[in-house]
Amino acid sequence: MEALQAIKQFRLRELAAVLKASSEATSRPKVPNPFLPRKNPESGRWAPAKYSLRRQAELIKHARTSNTLHLLPPGPKLGVQQLATVASAESAAGPSTTVSASEELWAQEVDWEGELKVKAASGAEDGSRLYAGRRRMFKGHKWERTREAREEERSKNLKTMDKRIAAFKNSYRRKLPNPASIPRPTSYSKLPF
Incomplete structure (x- = not known):
């Protein structure tokens, strides 16, 4: 009532x-x-x-x-x-x-x-009207925006990981200072991972 x-x-x-x-x-x-x-x-x-x-x-x-x-x-x-x-x-x-x-x-x-204008939202039939017709999602968090590039680089590094580890071990051993000699500043290479 x-x-x-x-x-x-x-x-x-x-x-x-x-x-x-x-x-x-x-x-x-x-x-x-x-x-x-x-x-x-x-x-x-x-x-x-x-x-x-x-x-x-x-x-x-x-x-x-x-x-x-x-x-x-x-x-x-x-x-x-x-x-x-x-x-x-x-x-x-x-x-x-x-x-x-x-x-x-x-x-x-x-x-x-008054005329009601109905907008046809593309993608409504899929259930995602918010991102329908958009190439990428809205701003989002930075980790969400950069995730694809990080995963791509990670997978590329994993493919050559054995060679990279061997190369690092060789360069690291060569650059280790001799404990008997006079210490001097050394530049170690950046870790590969």
Whole structure:
């Protein structure tokens, strides 16, 4: 019941002015979609959506529990296709048991103004929309970014490790100072691993 009340309050808040003006009219009133950003015709600036994505998701949850999903406008969280499938399922099931459009003024049908532009995310079918169409991942940690080069160098060094160890041992033994001679500074070669 709380879910139905939330949807009713949303509809009354958005349709208040339109319902008063067109209470006698039988045509469907046109109302700006509060889930989409709008362009102000006077200033040419875009205003953000009236309801945030979080509030839209909450309204959708309430509408699902109260079987009034068809009363919400299409938006980023609830697309036109999803609304169409809900409407077709509802028409197949028969009239709604919770709200009848003829009984309540707030539940009457409305034409929502504004076009919902759906972006086709490549890679969505694979399940990774975040990195779809990208050559490499975002910044990440430095060890993640340099891992490939390190592994490549490591594998190259492992292939020639026997030769490298033998070469190091020979050069190391040659450069060892004679304990009987006068000590002088020596330059040992860098370890190969």
